Amino acid sequence: MDAVSAEVYDVVGIGFGPSNLSLAVALEELGQVRSEQPISAVFFERQESFGWHRNMLLPSTTMQISFLKDLATFRNPTSKYSFVSYLHSAGRLARFVNNQDFFPTRKEFHQYLEWVASNFRDQVNFAHEVVSVRPAAGATGPMDHLEVEVRRLSDRSVRVVRTRNVVVSTGLAARMPDGIARGERVWHSSEFLTRFATADQASLKSVAVVGAGQSAAEITRFFHDSLPHAQVYAVIPSYGYALADDTPFANQVFDPTAVDDYYFGTDTTRQAFWDYHKNTNYSVVDDDVIRDLYRRTYEEDVHGTSRLRFLNLTRVSAVEPAGARTRVSLTHGDIKELDVDACVFATGYHAMDPAGLLGDFDEQFLRDARGAHQVARDYRLVAATPNTPGRVYLQGGTEHTHGLTSSLLSNLAVRSGEIADSILGFRLIEEELELPAAEPETVGNLG
Structure with a gap:
């Protein structure tokens, strides 16, 4: 598929676990407030259907975080995608409250995630893997598009979609x-x-x-x-x-404000985070x-x-x-x-590493003295030059820059909101520059 006929989206998400599901929620809710045009997003997921740690949904095992740390509540307490909204929809709100327990079973929380995911079926392509992310042909500046090459697992057919924003959330490797x-x-x-x-x-x-x-x-x-x-x-x-250690003071290390303390802290401060609080997780x-x-x-x-x-x-x-x-x-x-x-x-x-997806494009992003990617506060890879095309965001693999919550659910709603805010902010700049908006040929399932 050539660059002219490729579908174009505001956002392409790689992976569709809880992190990018939360991003889909944030893009919908924030987009309704901050943008006159709907945000077009598409997600590609290797699994054949939504699933999160299915092989550890053991009987009676419970979540290790409060039900309030769901996909949306810490960002938007009135969200229709909250765990409380799910309980109401399922007719179990009163009975859950009678449990007097902050920690639902993993099975019930997984049902909640599936319930939310069902609202975004038209944006998700299951049984698809992303092969590569690269600058589009002729791209020479930050507002130019990236090309995302995607393979359908059933017949190995390949297609290309274009975007200015890629969000990588491929999970962890055993x-x-x-x-x-x-x-x-x-x-x-x-x-x-x-x-x-x-x-x-x-x-x-x-x-x-x-x-x-x-x-x-x-x-x-x-x-x-x-x-x-x-x-x-x-x-x-x-x-x-x-x-x-899940005592109240120790649990503050998972608060949204703790990300700033870690990100803007000194090397000594960051090391203290790990030395004192690694026993929380x-x-x-x-x-x-x-x-x-x-x-x-x-x-x-x-x-x-x-x-x-x-x-x-x-x-x-x-x-x-x-x-x-x-x-x-x-x-x-x-x-x-x-x-x-x-x-x-x-x-x-093992932590997620986007280098395999980026290939030669990875050379256009900065790394620190230890060889790890430099990551901006909005979870965006730091470009080596002002002319690097597009933007690549990470949902995971940022513990070295953002602290303990990088791959955890605790800060999920706020983290996804910050990424969505960043994407919407850049979109406003693009609109002011009168760049063409993303108008996909078909905003829906590609498979």
Whole structure:
């Protein structure tokens, strides 16, 4: 498709998880107030339908943030896309209030996200992947367009759309320890429920969970509940699980104002954020889950059984096939090897890096002394020259510039609002310069 016939949009979003869903909400609501012309936006998502951490929607697990930290409330408390509006629509508002609980189950919050996403179906192309982002042919200035090359997964057909604003929200990539690969019996937590559902559960007589964070603890508890015939090992590099600090003063690190404190702070201030507050989110577990697991091991000790075992101060050094099972080699402790039927690594994720999408275009954006992208306060990549075409925004991968909330839901509504504000501000400048507005041939699903 040539540049003349390519669809043109005000915004192209890469990925359609909670971050870009929140952006879609902000663009609609802010656009109605700040612009005479509707904002045209299109989103491309690899998944075949909306989904957010589906493989960790374990029974009875709850959100670790208040329901008020939804897609819109902190930016617009009157939004029709709030969690409270969803509860009212579902006929559960009074019953939810009667729970006297700030933390809905993950399953219910996922239903809320799906409910909001259903309002933007005409803007989203599922089962599509973005291949590249590049300046349009002949682009020589900041108001020129970018080209986004998109591939439909079903038939591998390719098309190009144009825009001045790209918002990258491709999520996080699963992290495995060096030298260990996923396989039939070696899983990452990001694929857990799918793997578990397709496994012969009767044959899972010995399982191991590696990691010290919330996901590891929840999977350990799930195994213990779901496989009453199985030995469950929790391999923990620390001396037991560490408690997540969710006390009021510590939680202020997730307030919208904390982003400014981090972004405009000194190197010393930023380091202090991590040193003092990393225990609010990283490799920590909620109090109720820790106490529940400890109570289980105590009760087993009382009854003279030991089906749930915690291998503390222990790391996995290797994983290899052992007949029909998997052999896990361990460092430290009295157990040097475990032969298990499944080993789950809840070992976290790698931060998003847009360089792969940008290709050679990435050279037109500045990096800091450590090699990380420089990011403006409005989450926009900092261009190397005033003539760099278009604008690229990041939803994620900005912890080094914006702090702990970069990839979390806590500041989602405000962050998306700030990006939408920036996009609308540039659009006003373009209108004053009488540049042609984005008028897509078809504002709707491209697939």
